[in-house]
Amino acid sequence: MPDEKKPAFAGNITADDVAAEAGVSRWTVNRAFRKDASISSKSLEKVRIAAERLGYVPDLRAASLASDRSNLVALLIDDFANPHKLVMMERLTRILRREGWDILLVNTLDRADAGHALLNASQRRVDAVILIGIQFDDDVLDTALHARRFRKLIIFARTSRNPNTISIAVDDVHAMREIANYVHERGYRRPMFLAGPRTSSAHLLRKETFVDYWRQHFGSEPETVAVSAYDPELAAKVVETTLSARKKASLPDILVCENDALAIGATDVIRHKLGLRIPEDIAITGFDDVPQAEGANYRLTTYRQPLTDMAEYLVEVLDSREDRDFDRLFRGKLTVRESA
Amino acid sequence: MPDEKKPAFAGNITADDVAAEAGVSRWTVNRAFRKDASISSKSLEKVRIAAERLGYVPDLRAASLASDRSNLVALLIDDFANPHKLVMMERLTRILRREGWDILLVNTLDRADAGHALLNASQRRVDAVILIGIQFDDDVLDTALHARRFRKLIIFARTSRNPNTISIAVDDVHAMREIANYVHERGYRRPMFLAGPRTSSAHLLRKETFVDYWRQHFGSEPETVAVSAYDPELAAKVVETTLSARKKASLPDILVCENDALAIGATDVIRHKLGLRIPEDIAITGFDDVPQAEGANYRLTTYRQPLTDMAEYLVEVLDSREDRDFDRLFRGKLTVRESA
DNA sequence: TTTAATTTTGCTCCCGCGTGCAAATGTCTA
DNA sequence: TAGACATTTGCACGCGGGAGCAAAATTAAA
Numbered sequence: 258m259p260d261e262k263k264p265a266f267a268g269n270i271t272a273d274d275v276a277a278e279a280g281v282s283r284w285t286v287n288r289a290f291r292k293d294a295s296i297s298s299k300s301l302e303k304v305r306i307a308a309e310r311l312g313y314v315p316d317l318r319a320a321s322l323a324s325d326r327s328n329l330v331a332l333l334i335d336d337f338a339n340p341h342k343l344v345m346m347e348r349l350t351r352i353l354r355r356e357g358w359d360i361l362l363v364n365t366l367d368r369a370d371a372g373h374a375l376l377n378a379s380q381r382r383v384d385a386v387i388l389i390g391i392q393f394d395d396d397v398l399d400t401a402l403h404a405r406r407f408r409k410l411i412i413f414a415r416t417s418r419n420p421n422t423i424s425i426a427v428d429d430v431h432a433m434r435e436i437a438n439y440v441h442e443r444g445y446r447r448p449m450f451l452a453g454p455r456t457s458s459a460h461l462l463r464k465e466t467f468v469d470y471w472r473q474h475f476g477s478e479p480e481t482v483a484v485s486a487y488d489p490e491l492a493a494k495v496v497e498t499t500l501s502a503r504k505k506a507s508l509p510d511i512l513v514c515e516n517d518a519l520a521i522g523a524t525d526v527i528r529h530k531l532g533l534r535i536p537e538d539i540a541i542t543g544f545d546d547v548p549q550a551e552g553a554n555y556r557l558t559t560y561r562q563p564l565t566d567m568a569e570y571l572v573e574v575l576d577s578r579e580d581r582d583f584d585r586l587f588r589g590k591l592t593v594r595e596s597a
Numbered sequence: 598m599p600d601e602k603k604p605a606f607a608g609n610i611t612a613d614d615v616a617a618e619a620g621v622s623r624w625t626v627n628r629a630f631r632k633d634a635s636i637s638s639k640s641l642e643k644v645r646i647a648a649e650r651l652g653y654v655p656d657l658r659a660a661s662l663a664s665d666r667s668n669l670v671a672l673l674i675d676d677f678a679n680p681h682k683l684v685m686m687e688r689l690t691r692i693l694r695r696e697g698w699d700i701l702l703v704n705t706l707d708r709a710d711a712g713h714a715l716l717n718a719s720q721r722r723v724d725a726v727i728l729i730g731i732q733f734d735d736d737v738l739d740t741a742l743h744a745r746r747f748r749k750l751i752i753f754a755r756t757s758r759n760p761n762t763i764s765i766a767v768d769d770v771h772a773m774r775e776i777a778n779y780v781h782e783r784g785y786r787r788p789m790f791l792a793g794p795r796t797s798s799a800h801l802l803r804k805e806t807f808v809d810y811w812r813q814h815f816g817s818e819p820e821t822v823a824v825s826a827y828d829p830e831l832a833a834k835v836v837e838t839t840l841s842a843r844k845k846a847s848l849p850d851i852l853v854c855e856n857d858a859l860a861i862g863a864t865d866v867i868r869h870k871l872g873l874r875i876p877e878d879i880a881i882t883g884f885d886d887v888p889q890a891e892g893a894n895y896r897l898t899t900y901r902q903p904l905t906d907m908a909e910y911l912v913e914v915l916d917s918r919e920d921r922d923f924d925r926l927f928r929g930k931l932t933v934r935e936s937a
Numbered sequence: 938t939t940t941a942a943t944t945t946t947g948c949t950c951c952c953g954c955g956t957g958c959a960a961a962t963g964t965c966t967a
Numbered sequence: 968t969a970g971a972c973a974t975t976t977g978c979a980c981g982c983g984g985g986a987g988c989a990a991a992a993t994t995a996a997a
Binding site for chain 3: 968969970971972973974975976977978979980981982983984985986987988989990991992993994995996997
């Protein structure tokens with residue numbers, strides 16, 4: 258009695274095998290695995306059973322090839338030093354997966370590499386590219402968009418003025434004004450703004466907004482300092498070299514940081530290297546509300562982005578077949594803690 | 598003169614289009630994009646130019662379908678609260694991409710979801726699955742392996758006793774003994790071990806090793822406490838409830854933590870909630886050497902995993918067509934700072 | 938210069954599934 | 968129960984490119 262049962266090893270079970278097993282045609286089998294399928298519950302059941310027995314799962318490569326929809330999006334990141342990225346990835350992967358989207362994770366190694374990263378994604382024929390990094394200049398975006406290798410290029414958590422790009426972000430202007438008002442209300446008068454890297458395209462309007470608003474409404478011109486990456490360690494170095502030489506009287510009374518990554522680095526160095534108290538000697542605000550901002554060590558006053566709402570809107574955008582302007586700004590929430 | 602030039606919009610440029618443009622056959626075009634190709638430099642040049650002009654990029658879905666190699670690996674994660682994951686992702690994405698591998702990022706939502714996550718990956722016909730999370734029980738692994746949906750199932754940065762699985766990890770036993778010796782040498786006598794969640798399969802041997810070793814060599818039985826996830830916030834809570842009620846004399850003199858995520862949470866709560874000094878009142882050790890361990894705030898004595906070596910070995914494993922035992926343990930490095 | 942060895946090129950036949958339509962089957966009403 | 972309509976099912980063809988071999992072109996040897 259040679260090979261009574263099929264080999265348990267599923268060399269490659271295709272829809273044809275399942276069709277034979279279930280006594281239907283291949284197309285019926287495939288239909289059973291599509292949600293919009295028009296199929297009788299009877300044959301659906303037959304197919305399910307046969308597929309189960311054979312261990313069949315549809316091949317998404319083939320499906321994608323035939324249908325020209327991959328249900329795959331590329332997620333391009335570069336600044337892995339920013340702890341907020343972990344939060345964003347968690348939220349995006351969770352929600353995208355729930356809605357049937359898979360994610361190709363691409364590490365954009367450096368600015369020169371952005372083009373390669375995009376090309377990489379295009380070879381997999383992703384339906385969209387999501388940028389949550391920082392090193393994307395307009396020329397790279399334009400090249401990518403010109404080649405039209407993907408239908409949608411989404412800049413997440415960052416506003417962009419590029420008209421061919423979809424930007425889903427928090428309303429930086431509104432947020433920064435709220436922070437400025439709060440800072441002033443609490444009695445701070447000599448703010449210093451700690452900014453991140455400037456890129457020509459995907460830009461944060463936080464620094465500009467804060468500085469302009471403060472000047473217009475409260476008279477004085479805030480100092481500003483820039484860090485070349487959203488990296489706590491780098492921020493710490495910059496803050497140290499900027500502040501350590503100063504006399505106590507000429508120190509700012511508050512450090513308004515472009516995001517929590519910078520604020521965290523600043524906090525550490527202010528406390529441990531400069532030996533100052535927060536908020537008594539210098540107060541600090543951040544932006545993003547990363548998990549550790551809430552912890553006992555930082556208790557950071559910051560601004561929370563509505564990431565879940567943003568991710569859900571992102572899915573909407575991905576699913577949409579329209580060709581309208583998808584840009585959208587969200588309102589976040591000022592979260593007050595003890596740091597300012 | 599109707600449509601003199603081709604539409605700039607690359608609806609879908611295929612190898613056929615390029616072949617026509619370059620005056621060669623389709624197969625020559627495809628060969629031009631494979632690195633092992635046997636092609637004359639003359640036609641390679643012609644193809645390159647034509648491809649450039651038309652904006653052609655080979656379709657990896659089709660290539661994968663035809664060749665049965667996708668050059669895609671799935672990366673399954675669940676514990677996004679652990680900052681070390683960010684480091685691991687950075688390293689893996691960097692090295693894998695450099696070697697021509699793309700990454701499918703899958704968020705394993707919870708333990709019950711692991712099966713779905715695996716199935717998800719299998720539908721894309723990934724060449725391998727890499728697990729860097731924690732919620733993978735043996736039954737899930739066995740199901741996945743039994744279905745034989747991928748050639749390799751790699752457990753990264755965690756040892757596994759499952760014989761069908763490839764484990765690339767640091768030698769926990771060696772590392773923990775080194776830590777235990779160091780702790781004892783420094784004069785600590787009442788250690789408490791702060792452990793993470795226990796899963797039946799992908800297991801860390803750190804707690805067992807430390808406790809056994811300490812008992813055997815130094816007589817006393819260390820206390821142990823467990824946290825249900827590698828999450829600093831959770832660790833903080835557990836440590837607070839465990840230690841806050843005790844008199845100072847009955848406190849441990851050192852907290853040996855299974856990894857930095859726990860150590861960070863513990864540090865915060867010990868300093869800010871219990872009002873104790875580190876290391877004078879309680880010392881702390883971690884494991885992983887996350888970026889913030891080096892920062893001014895934590896200065897954590899910890900153990901660094903050779904992630905780059907491990908990732909490079911991972912690539913070797915992926916590329917190999919042999920069927921041998923790939924399990925491998927690496928030696929890391931004890932990194933001493935001020936916390937212990 | 939002719940023949941043999943070698944490299945390059947073209948081609949047939951798949952890979953596994955979706956699209957759109959026609960045939961078949963089922964359901965409802967009069 | 969026949970006719971009209973709705974639902975299911977089957978099928979030819981195509982998506983873009985790889986494997987392996989045969990034909991053609993190029994190079995080396997005699």
